[in-house]
Amino acid sequence: xxxxxxxxxxxxxxxxxxxxxxxxxxxxxxxxxxxxxxxxxxxxxxxxxxxxxxxxxxxxxxxxxxxxxxxxxxxxxxxxxxxxxxxxxxxxxxxxxxxxxxxxxxxxxxxxxxxxxxxxxxxxxxxxxxxxxxxxxxxxxxxxxxxxxxxxxxxxxxxxxxxxxxxxxxxxxxxxxxxxxxxxxxxxxxxxxxxxxxxxxxxxxxxxxxxxxxxxxxxxxxxxxxxxxxxxxxxxxxxxxxxxxxxxxxxxxxxxxxxxxxxxxx
Amino acid sequence: xxxxxxxxxxxxxxxxxxxxxxxxxxxxxxxxxxxxxxxxxxxxxxxxxxxxxxxxxxxxxxxxxxxxxxxxxxxxxxxxxxxxxxxxxxxxxxxxxxxxxxxxxxxxxxxxxxxxxxxxxxxxxxxxxxxxxxxxxxxxxxxxxxxxxxxxxxxxxxxxxxxxxxxxxxxxxxxxxxxxxxxxxxxxxxxxxxxxxxxxxxxxxxxxxxxxxxxxxxxxxxxxxxxxxxxxxxxxxxxxxxxxxxxxxxxxxxxxxxxxxxxxxxxxxxxxxxxxxxxxxxxxxxxxx
Numbered sequence: 001x002x003x004x005x006x007x008x009x010x011x012x013x014x015x016x017x018x019x020x021x022x023x024x025x026x027x028x029x030x031x032x033x034x035x036x037x038x039x040x041x042x043x044x045x046x047x048x049x050x051x052x053x054x055x056x057x058x059x060x061x062x063x064x065x066x067x068x069x070x071x072x073x074x075x076x077x078x079x080x081x082x083x084x085x086x087x088x089x090x091x092x093x094x095x096x097x098x099x100x101x102x103x104x105x106x107x108x109x110x111x112x113x114x115x116x117x118x119x120x121x122x123x124x125x126x127x128x129x130x131x132x133x134x135x136x137x138x139x140x141x142x143x144x145x146x147x148x149x150x151x152x153x154x155x156x157x158x159x160x161x162x163x164x165x166x167x168x169x170x171x172x173x174x175x176x177x178x179x180x181x182x183x184x185x186x187x188x189x190x191x192x193x194x195x196x197x198x199x200x201x202x203x204x205x206x207x208x209x210x211x212x213x214x215x216x217x218x219x220x221x222x223x224x225x226x227x228x229x230x231x232x233x234x235x236x237x238x239x240x241x242x243x244x245x246x247x248x249x250x251x252x253x254x255x256x257x258x259x260x261x262x263x264x265x266x
Numbered sequence: 267x268x269x270x271x272x273x274x275x276x277x278x279x280x281x282x283x284x285x286x287x288x289x290x291x292x293x294x295x296x297x298x299x300x301x302x303x304x305x306x307x308x309x310x311x312x313x314x315x316x317x318x319x320x321x322x323x324x325x326x327x328x329x330x331x332x333x334x335x336x337x338x339x340x341x342x343x344x345x346x347x348x349x350x351x352x353x354x355x356x357x358x359x360x361x362x363x364x365x366x367x368x369x370x371x372x373x374x375x376x377x378x379x380x381x382x383x384x385x386x387x388x389x390x391x392x393x394x395x396x397x398x399x400x401x402x403x404x405x406x407x408x409x410x411x412x413x414x415x416x417x418x419x420x421x422x423x424x425x426x427x428x429x430x431x432x433x434x435x436x437x438x439x440x441x442x443x444x445x446x447x448x449x450x451x452x453x454x455x456x457x458x459x460x461x462x463x464x465x466x467x468x469x470x471x472x473x474x475x476x477x478x479x480x481x482x483x484x485x486x487x488x489x490x491x492x493x494x495x496x497x498x499x500x501x502x503x504x505x506x507x508x509x510x511x512x513x514x515x516x517x518x519x520x521x522x523x524x525x526x527x528x529x530x531x532x533x534x535x536x537x538x539x540x541x542x543x544x545x546x547x548x549x550x551x552x553x554x555x
Contacts, residue, residue, distance in 0.1 A: 002340065002388065003386070003388060003421070004340050004383075004384065004386070004388045004389055004392060005340040005341070005372070007384060007419065007421075008339065008340055008369060008372050008381075009372065011381060012371070012372060012373075012375065012377060015377050015379070015381075016375070016377070025420075026384070026419055026420055026421065027417045027418070027419060027420065028417070028418045028419065028420050028455075030418060030455060030456065031486060031487055032484065032486050032487045032489065033484075033486055034417065036484050036485075036486065036489075037416045037417035037489070038417065040416045040482065040489060040491065041377075041379055041381060041416065041417075044378075044379050045377055045378055045379055048378055048379075049378055081375045081376065081377070082375070082376040082378060083374055083375070083376060084334075084347070084376060085307050085333065085334020085335070085336075085344070085347055085370065085376050085378075086307045086308075086310050086311070086334070086350075087307070087308075087378070088308070088311055089311075123313075124311075124313055124314070125311030125312065125313055125315070126311065126312055126313065127311060127312040128312035128313070128316070129312070155312075155313070194313060198313045198314045198317060199314070200313075
């Protein structure tokens with residue numbers, strides 16, 4: 001192995017897991033112990049990433065308290081170092097990590113709240129992408145509408161929970177008096193997106209619209225999603241729902257489902 | 267005093283590092299700032315952040331300061347990340363682009379820090395190679411900043427300033443001279459900051475950085491930490507005076523990251539830098555007359 005690579009692997013080990021054994025011999029003592037010098041870099045790594053996680057997951061940090069959050073962050077940072085130099089992309093695995101931590105078992109809503117915070121973070125930072133406009137599908141024959149398969153804006157996320165995570169989030173992001181939230185008071189299905197001011201927000205979905213949007217997001221053709229939503233609720237207003245997605249810039253592109261075309265030809 | 271400062275050309279007045287917490291205030295109040303520098307990695311997404319930067323760009327010259335390319339890292343350069351930097355450069359059209367003499371990770375893991383390199387021929391070849399690719403990709407000269415260091419490698423055989431001068435020779439890059447980093451590294455590792463400064467090729471220096479540091483005491487001594495969390499220290503101002511005399515065309519910039527104060531505190535610090543530079547120029551003119 002080239003010498004530089006060997007040195008960098010040793011330093012990385014010291015920073016990631018605190019094992020200074022391989023790095024120490026490459027570092028001059030100069031009066032201060034090399035382990036102490038390496039500790040400065042390890043501290044910087046773990047403090048800056050902990051601050052980054054706390055900025056992305058402020059509600060989790062408030063719900064579990066500072067001591068517990070710091071402990072969770074320390075373990076997560078060791079298990080899951082960043083893959084990207086952009087810190088706003090760090091921490092996508094934190095919700096799943098929280099679900100795996102045994103001491104959090106009495107708080108089963110925490111991973112779902114974390115999923116919501118991550119979705120808001122993604123919505124906040126997702127790349128700018130032009131929205132689908134009416135003229136983009138003006139050339140289609142009405143018979144082709146049913147085969148349309150849509151692409152969603154990268155800022156758009158779907159989050160579902162059996163807990164009222166919308167109210168848990170709000171209660172922990174405002175200074176209003178926190179009223180008691182009944183964890184059994186209903187599940188939520190939420191569409192997270194950027195609004196026209198580019199603030200990340202969400203709207204709650206009724207079961208039929210949720211069914212419609214989940215199918216569309218799974219790249220199912222429009223007719224299939226529409227039918228499924230109608231089976232969920234015969235009063236589902238597909239035109240209104242689709243117009244809402246287009247007006248809010250949630251859809252960015254479409255193609256015609258090739259399997260349906262094949263079906264039509266055969 | 268202000269008339270002295272006003273004699274500085276706009277190109278050599280001191281700018282500030284613009285952090286997200288101050289962006290809205292800068293846009294709303296439009297303060298007198300010579301120019302601003304931002305960390306490129308904070309603007310590689312979409313939405314509000316990049317929109318704010320585009321608004322700021324309408325009124326201020328911008329410098330993009332990269333912190334994540336790991337030019338000294340072994341293994342392949344993260345070309346996807348370099349592509350994102352190029353897209354941002356094309357979008358913002360910054361006055362300056364800079365990166366660091368450092369490495370930040372390997373094998374796909376990012377260590378979120380600017381780690382020092384051993385100053386060897388091997389490391390020089392790695393950094394020069396990556397820097398050549400970067401400058402080719404961006405189609406422009408990049409300034410390389412000297413790091414602050416808390417450790418020295420046994421195998422380092424090339425003095426840091428000489429290493430940087432060699433990079434300039436091999437790649438045509440420019441240099442970003444961080445006078446706080448010089449002071450921090452020289453204090454932590456031994457060395458004379460003035461000699462260090464004098465060893466840099468003056469023509470290559472295109473920017474000067476100023477920032478505060480703190481002291482971290484341990485059992486066997488004190489390490490200075492480059493935390494950008496306090497006013498510029500007196501010995502760093504003295505180094506700055508020397509730097510403005512040597513690098514007369516390089517504008518300065520005040521960085522502040524931890525314990526970020528009110529915007530007006532940063533602006534006041536930049537004014538101090540301007541007054542010191544103007545006074546220095548005055549002195550030199552009198553000496554020459």
